[in-house]
Amino acid sequence: MTAVNGVLWGPISWGVWNQEAALALNNATNLIAVGFVAPKTGTINTIKVRVTASAGVPPDYNVGITTPDANGRPQNVPWPGSAYESVDLAGAGVKTITLASPAAVTVGNYVHAQVRPGGIAPDGINNVTIIRDLTFSGADMPPRNQSYAGAFDNQGGINLGVYYDDGTVAVPGVATYEATPRSTIRQATAVDEAGARFQVPFSAKMVGAALYMGSALALSATFSMRLYDRNQALLEAWAGDFRELDGAFRFIYVVPFTERTLLPNTDYYITVRATNAQDLNLYRIPVFGLADKVWWPNGANWSYVETAAAAPFTETPTTLPYAGLLLSDITLEAQPLISPERPDWGTPFAPELYGTPEGKSPLLYASFFGIHSSEIRLGDRRVWQTYVRR
Amino acid sequence: MVSVGQIIWGPGGLHHVNLNSTHDLNDADNSDAVTILAPKTGTITHVRVSVASITGDPPAYNVGLVLMSLGNPTVNAYGGSLPASYDFGAAGVHRIALANPAAANLGDLFAVRVWPGGIAPDALNFIRLFTGVRTDAPHFRWRDNSFSVIWSYLRGMVGPMAVEYDDGSVYPPIVTSTILSQQYETAGNPEEVGALFSLPFSATCIGCVGGELNGGLVSCDWRARILDLANNELTALAVNQWVYTVVTAAREMLTLYWPAIDLVAGTQYRLGWRALTAGVGAGNTSFYYPVEAAAQRAYFPSGDLWQWTQRNAGAFVWVEDPLKVPVFGLILSELR
Numbered sequence: 001m002t003a004v005n006g007v008l009w010g011p012i013s014w015g016v017w018n019q020e021a022a023l024a025l026n027n028a029t030n031l032i033a034v035g036f037v038a039p040k041t042g043t044i045n046t047i048k049v050r051v052t053a054s055a056g057v058p059p060d061y062n063v064g065i066t067t068p069d070a071n072g073r074p075q076n077v078p079w080p081g082s083a084y085e086s087v088d089l090a091g092a093g094v095k096t097i098t099l100a101s102p103a104a105v106t107v108g109n110y111v112h113a114q115v116r117p118g119g120i121a122p123d124g125i126n127n128v129t130i131i132r133d134l135t136f137s138g139a140d141m142p143p144r145n146q147s148y149a150g151a152f153d154n155q156g157g158i159n160l161g162v163y164y165d166d167g168t169v170a171v172p173g174v175a176t177y178e179a180t181p182r183s184t185i186r187q188a189t190a191v192d193e194a195g196a197r198f199q200v201p202f203s204a205k206m207v208g209a210a211l212y213m214g215s216a217l218a219l220s221a222t223f224s225m226r227l228y229d230r231n232q233a234l235l236e237a238w239a240g241d242f243r244e245l246d247g248a249f250r251f252i253y254v255v256p257f258t259e260r261t262l263l264p265n266t267d268y269y270i271t272v273r274a275t276n277a278q279d280l281n282l283y284r285i286p287v288f289g290l291a292d293k294v295w296w297p298n299g300a301n302w303s304y305v306e307t308a309a310a311a312p313f314t315e316t317p318t319t320l321p322y323a324g325l326l327l328s329d330i331t332l333e334a335q336p337l338i339s340p341e342r343p344d345w346g347t348p349f350a351p352e353l354y355g356t357p358e359g360k361s362p363l364l365y366a367s368f369f370g371i372h373s374s375e376i377r378l379g380d381r382r383v384w385q386t387y388v389r390r
Numbered sequence: 391m392v393s394v395g396q397i398i399w400g401p402g403g404l405h406h407v408n409l410n411s412t413h414d415l416n417d418a419d420n421s422d423a424v425t426i427l428a429p430k431t432g433t434i435t436h437v438r439v440s441v442a443s444i445t446g447d448p449p450a451y452n453v454g455l456v457l458m459s460l461g462n463p464t465v466n467a468y469g470g471s472l473p474a475s476y477d478f479g480a481a482g483v484h485r486i487a488l489a490n491p492a493a494a495n496l497g498d499l500f501a502v503r504v505w506p507g508g509i510a511p512d513a514l515n516f517i518r519l520f521t522g523v524r525t526d527a528p529h530f531r532w533r534d535n536s537f538s539v540i541w542s543y544l545r546g547m548v549g550p551m552a553v554e555y556d557d558g559s560v561y562p563p564i565v566t567s568t569i570l571s572q573q574y575e576t577a578g579n580p581e582e583v584g585a586l587f588s589l590p591f592s593a594t595c596i597g598c599v600g601g602e603l604n605g606g607l608v609s610c611d612w613r614a615r616i617l618d619l620a621n622n623e624l625t626a627l628a629v630n631q632w633v634y635t636v637v638t639a640a641r642e643m644l645t646l647y648w649p650a651i652d653l654v655a656g657t658q659y660r661l662g663w664r665a666l667t668a669g670v671g672a673g674n675t676s677f678y679y680p681v682e683a684a685a686q687r688a689y690f691p692s693g694d695l696w697q698w699t700q701r702n703a704g705a706f707v708w709v710e711d712p713l714k715v716p717v718f719g720l721i722l723s724e725l726r
Contacts (some may be wrong), residue, residue, distance in 0.1 A: 074634030
């Protein structure tokens with residue numbers, strides 16, 4: 001077991017949204033760009049553009065990867081070896097553009113993805129409006145919006161989705177344009193509880209939980225922050241009251257929970273439940289696709305859920321909740337020895353009876369069964385799993 | 391091996407710091423408090439208060455743990471405690487025994503508060519308290535409450551006041567200065583700043599993050615890198631100064647990727663950001679959290695394994711400061 005004091009784990013540990021805005025590309029110079037440091041060496045061949053409005057008959061726009069100018073701003077120069085795609089972006093929605101001449105980048109390169117006017121300039125009648133920036137709160141972390149509308153707007157945040165040819169994400173795309181990405185949560189309504197389904201990829205001790213609740217909540221709202229197991233049985237709860245906590249600002253609430261060991265690769269839920277008839281908000285990020293979630297810290301293991309009246313959670317896999325855990329210990333050596341994919345197994349043991357005995361290698365136990373892995377998979381499906389009672 | 395996508399590991403995972411400030415308790419009602427959610431069940435015997443300065447001969451203040459009401463600190467004692475009457479004779483961090491300890495329960499909401507005693511301070515005789523170091527993505531681990539005419543609030547990670555349990559643990563860490571940043575310059579003193587760190591597990595590192603102040607100096611190109619203790623550069627990224635300057639915010643968190651490198655558990659490395667030549671006087675500025683005691687670094691994400699380091703130009707003579715938590719982190723993709 002490895003002590004990791006005070007580690008905030010999960011999507012919430014990488015910035016939060018502060019604002020978002022869109023920009024009409026309605027003249028010869030307005031452009032949308034995102035500047036970023038290439039996270040790996042490879043070929044960038046896909047850009048996704050979220051068009052929020054379309055007017056008249058927009059001309060085609062140029063979409064591509066470009067080089068920065070001497071001041072680090074986007075310029076009209078395609079990345080060496082790549083070329084713009086001329087694209088019809090008419091109509092609202094997410095447009096996926098595959099570059100016929102993609103950009104080969106090296107890890108650490110600072111590059112831009114751009115959408116800019118093509119040969120025929122758009123105008124006030126014929127144009128598209130594109131999401132310009134979803135800005136990180138305070139922290140100007142690349143990727144960085146560097147769009148132009150008479151002047152460059154430089155802010156930490158994202159706007160375009162940018163992807164390598166192996167499908168991995170360089171800059172994630174966010175799918176829904178909302179004033180603030182959130183869910184309204186209120187007692188006796190369609191949603192009285194919302195949060196995250198999550199897994200941790202190792203055994204860990206959880207000592208607290210974090211949720212990002214927005215400024216639009218009612219200042220007299222009361223709530224319960226809750227941890228459930230995979231069967232939606234309540235494990236922990238902490239009662240909060242915004243009359244005491246001050247909800248006037250966007251806020252990450254980190255609350256202490258009784259120390260609890262989380263099992264690896266096992267579903268849990270962390271939620272906030274409204275406990276009176278006042279509105280709560282929980283920030284969330286609807287992304288273009290599952291690949292986009294991977295950009296956020298351990299984001300692949302987190303999905304937004306909601307429910308009402310304690311009904312089973314409804315999950316939106318392509319929406320990332322702004323949630324996280326406070327961890328105190330991580331155990332990497334113990335790989336999963338439970339079978340959450342075998343519901344027919346029922347629950348013969350309490351959760352704390354699952355897992356590898358303290359200090360024992362899971363492979364040792366797997367070897368007892370004549371194999372040298374703790375699990376066997378067929379494609380994505382785990383078909384055999386060692387299971388040890390301690 | 392555990393694939394984690396990409397995570398930010400280290401104190402930099404808390405985002406960058408915001409400004410620290412001060413508040414004068416110089417009349418009959420000015421007061422300061424820090425709201426806390428009790429991190430564990432136990433007995434609180436002491437509080438700690440960080441005093442920035444003393445003016446004149448201040449009277450004794452009340453120092454205690456109090457209940458909240460409608461979001462504001464009261465003077466009603468929490469957990470069976472009794473406040474102390476305390477004479478702050480000098481600047482610095484004061485460890486003050488409660489007149490009666492408090493029985494705290496995990497998750498309880500209460501406040502550490504300093505307020506005037508029987509004799510009111512005045513404009514000639516008062517204490518000046520720090521109001522803490524905030525993050526711009528605030529976390530509700532503590533909240534500083536300052537009362538002048540009304541209560542106002544700041545939120546953050548490093549507090550001006552803390553509680554001490556009977557096992558000696560202190561929560562949250564104590565801020566000791568309004569100076570939160572260090573320039574590093576091509577002129578050379580220091581030329582390179584960063585973190586001396588180790589990981590509790592082996593991991594693949596694909597980049598780093600760092601909190602930077604935009605303003606003051608003319609920014610320069612720099613080199614972000616990891617060095618071993620023999621000062622061998624293990625991975626690096628040359629960064630153009632405009633990565634620093636194209637943003638408009640005064641304080642930024644920069645995210646950089648470099649060629650992946652495997653780091654070994656328990657091995658010490660240095661994460662260095664080194665100023666490169668871009669004109670005399672050019673330089674950048676990095677942030678740290680100043681804390682009262684080295685043990686309080688443990689409050690930050692894996693902070694017990696991170697401390698500030700810097701060196702001047704020329705030979706590799708590094709100087710560590712265990713009382714500064716560097717606002718740096720690593721981007722990790724796999725843990726082993």
